[in-house]
Amino acid sequence: MSHVFPRHCHKTLPTASGGDGCYLIDSTGKRYLDGSGGAAVSCLGHSDPQVLDAIRDQLDRVAFAHTGFFTSDPAESLADLLIANAPGDLDRVYLVSGGSEATEAAIKLARQYWVEKGEPERKHLIARKQSYHGNTIGALSAGGNEWRRKQFGPLLLEMSHIDPCYAYRNQRGGESAETYGVRAADALETEILRLGPETVMAFIAEPVVGATAGAVPAAPGYFKRIREICDRHGVLLILDEVMCGMGRTGTLFACEQDGVAPDIACIAKGLGAGYQPIGAMLCTSAIYEAISQGSGFFQHGHTYMGHPVAAAAGHAVLSAILERDLLARVQTQGALLDRRLREVLGPHPHVGDIRGRGLFRGVELVSDRESKAPFDPARGLAAKIKSAAFEAGLICYPMSGTIDGRQGDHILLAPPFIISDAQIDELVGILSGAIETAL
Numbered sequence: 540m541s542h543v544f545p546r547h548c549h550k551t552l553p554t555a556s557g558g559d560g561c562y563l564i565d566s567t568g569k570r571y572l573d574g575s576g577g578a579a580v581s582c583l584g585h586s587d588p589q590v591l592d593a594i595r596d597q598l599d600r601v602a603f604a605h606t607g608f609f610t611s612d613p614a615e616s617l618a619d620l621l622i623a624n625a626p627g628d629l630d631r632v633y634l635v636s637g638g639s640e641a642t643e644a645a646i647k648l649a650r651q652y653w654v655e656k657g658e659p660e661r662k663h664l665i666a667r668k669q670s671y672h673g674n675t676i677g678a679l680s681a682g683g684n685e686w687r688r689k690q691f692g693p694l695l696l697e698m699s700h701i702d703p704c705y706a707y708r709n710q711r712g713g714e715s716a717e718t719y720g721v722r723a724a725d726a727l728e729t730e731i732l733r734l735g736p737e738t739v740m741a742f743i744a745e746p747v748v749g750a751t752a753g754a755v756p757a758a759p760g761y762f763k764r765i766r767e768i769c770d771r772h773g774v775l776l777i778l779d780e781v782m783c784g785m786g787r788t789g790t791l792f793a794c795e796q797d798g799v800a801p802d803i804a805c806i807a808k809g810l811g812a813g814y815q816p817i818g819a820m821l822c823t824s825a826i827y828e829a830i831s832q833g834s835g836f837f838q839h840g841h842t843y844m845g846h847p848v849a850a851a852a853g854h855a856v857l858s859a860i861l862e863r864d865l866l867a868r869v870q871t872q873g874a875l876l877d878r879r880l881r882e883v884l885g886p887h888p889h890v891g892d893i894r895g896r897g898l899f900r901g902v903e904l905v906s907d908r909e910s911k912a913p914f915d916p917a918r919g920l921a922a923k924i925k926s927a928a929f930e931a932g933l934i935c936y937p938m939s940g941t942i943d944g945r946q947g948d949h950i951l952l953a954p955p956f957i958i959s960d961a962q963i964d965e966l967v968g969i970l971s972g973a974i975e976t977a978l
């Protein structure tokens with residue numbers, strides 16, 4: 540009998556015993572094409588020698604030194620490389636162990652910033668309905684994923700959730716994408732005015748919505764308008780790039796394609812690429828200076844923050860992405876994945892939408908294409924597709940519809956940046972068969 544407390548109490552899982560590029564291998568020797576990077580983590584595939592060497596090398600020097608006493612070479616080098624490639628005025632890097640820790644730190648930093656600035660009445664965080672920011676209490680409170688929040692309602696912090704930017708369902712007939720983008724963004728200003736601008740500390744959003752929605756990018760102009768609204772009311776903009784960042788969409792930060800830069804950014808997943816647990820919160824020098832010249836101490840911290848081995852892995856991953864020109868590869872392979880999905884699944888009567896950017900793609904399934912009516916979530920279609928695909932040797936990331944029942948089942952795809960043309964065909968072929976099996 541196993542003593543592991545698993546995610547699912549009643550599932551017997553195969554044992555992962557090996558990794559080979561885009562494939563995971565179980566203890567029976569069965570190979571699985573990693574079509575979602577579990578989710579959006581394994582951007583370099585599963586056996587990258589450069590990252591493995593960097594980890595070994597750091598372990599030979601020192602494994603751990605508490606950040607209350609020491610900094611470390613890998614933490615310094617990773618922060619330098621991130622900032623050299625980060626958008627806007629992002630200037631400081633706070634290294635943590637994953638995505639929830641990064642968003643939790645971002646929420647607390649936004650609050651402390653306003654306290655230090657002498658505006659303690661700024662306490663409201665505005666988020667969006669179609670979102671996921673992590674599973675710790677603060678991050679879960681910010682997220683709009685009803686399924687994940689359901690049981691914990693009484694424990695969650697009060698936060699506003701405005702409608703997401705979700706063109707497939709919310710763009711009106713006859714409305715241009717740009718007009719819709721501005722209309723969707725204006726929901727933020729309405730909420731800021733309702734709460735009172737002097738009480739709002741920050742707005743948090745994913746530039747491309749991942750787990751809750753299936754790779755939904757914002758409409759053109761949406762984030763530019765969001766930035767204007769935040770600036771008009773002095774509200775901090777936190778962009779959660781935990782899933783869509785680190786090159787996943789074809790630029791290092793997804794927000795670069797929206798032409799905006801945040802005050803605070805969160806990254807994780809692809810930063811460690813699965814080789815080490817690591818995340819980061821980046822903030823502008825203005826925010827850092829407010830803390831530095833105020834109390835001089837960010838009232839936060841975790842034992843494993845700035846872990847030298849994790850930082851060494853993060854530095855090796857980021858170096859690999861930049862030195863091997865993988866951002867360009869994400870763009871070409873992402874375009875190919877999009878094309879194949881449209882060719883093979885586009886005509887399917889139950890495929891409502893195919894969307895995304897780079898190697899971050901989503902397929903939304905509906906019971907009726909005309910009305911866009913979702914399948915009954917109780918049918919668990921997405922989970923059935925996941926099982927059928929897994930049986931056939933493909934890992935993909937499913938989610939059944941949420942946001943007030945106005946969203947279909949979707950499948951999220953986020954394969955390694957090194958995926959080949961033939962592997963893209965393999966992925967789309969298995970997915971198509973799994974959809975048929977599950978229906």
Ligand code: PLP
Nearest residue numbers: 637638639671672673749781782
């Ligand atoms: N933010 C986003 C956008 C995510 O997709 C996730 C995880 O899926 C998180 C935060 C939480 O990250 P973690 O699971 O590493 O805590």
